[in-house]
Amino acid sequence: MEFRKNIETLLNDFLETRKDLFLIDLKFSASDDITVILDGDNGVSVQDCLDASRAIEFNMDREEHDFSLQVMSAGLSEPLSIPRQYQKNIGREIEVLLNDSSEIEGELAKVDEEKITLILRYRKPKDIGKGKVDVVEEKEISYTEIKKALVVIKF
Incomplete structure (x- = not known):
């Protein structure tokens, strides 16, 4: 010991x-x-x-x-595990696997000691009429909800 x-x-x-x-x-x-x-x-x-x-x-x-x-x-294929790692990756796309097995991908916008904030960008059908509309929203995720988070590698 x-x-x-x-x-x-x-x-x-x-x-x-x-x-x-x-x-x-x-x-x-x-x-x-x-x-x-x-x-x-x-x-x-x-x-x-x-x-x-x-x-x-x-x-x-x-x-x-x-x-x-x-x-x-720690390589790019290694999951993020501590707030300081998340902090250094602000502005990057990350993929988060939640404890309920759902996945979220978005731009890492904010980090604090309890949670991260992702910017999600997607298209959804218009409420009225045909076509789709661009949506940008922020989603806060507590570290306790995260099973695994990886930086998305883009070429």
């Missing part, structure tokens, strides 16, 4: 020096394979991953405790 605490402390100390980076996940396997997933306000470079890895590895004694370490960035 002390080994894990040491890793967490070293990682947190590194992140204190790099306020633009933040932790998404820290995993320990039974065989002490450590996986660190980072994200950043301006993305994560290979150098950022190397710096984080060195901050941990150079301060641990492999003779005392053998481990493997993998530091990576």
